[in-house]
């Protein structure tokens with residue numbers, strides 16, 4: 742059975758997969774392949790949806806852990822974490838509007854908003870992986886603490 746302890750690793754993997762789909766989708770649209778672009782972006786959406794379910798499950802069962810590093814790395818970690826969380830919230834309506842415009846075939850409007858959606862979504866994906874690496878791999882917890 743899937744243990745809750747595995748969820749942070751699963752989340753990081755889902756995040757990385759979503760980032761790969763985003764990158765591939767960008768490369769495809771820049772080379773004029775709009776059907777491959779659509780497939781990649783819908784895949785990124787599905788994987789991000791799975792991530793959200795897994796993330797909410799993790800938060801339900803475990804506390805938010807305090808970062809174990811000290812000094813400059815701690816400041817860097819919290820700047821990264823706060824920017825990641827704020828932009829992760831902002832990206833939800835942005836993604837919905839971007840996809841809606843594409844499905845309505847309003848591609849000029851889609852392109853306009855996508856120029857914001859794509860880099861922000863990519864930042865959220867990459868910063869999510871960095872937060873995971875710093876919290877669980879580079880500075881692993883000695884004791885679990887509530888924030």
Ligand code: HEM
Nearest residue numbers: 770775779782836839840843844848849852855856858859
């Ligand atoms: C949230 C998901 C999506 C994101 C982040 C996204 C992102 C982008 C980006 C960055 C561009 C290129 C803009 C530029 O050239 O500067 C683009 C163009 C385009 N996208 Fe998407 N896209 C998404 C979903 C979709 C979907 C689902 C479809 C198809 C139904 C689609 C169809 C297109 C088309 C046809 C273009 C070319 C528009 C043109 O050049 O006039 N996109 N998209």
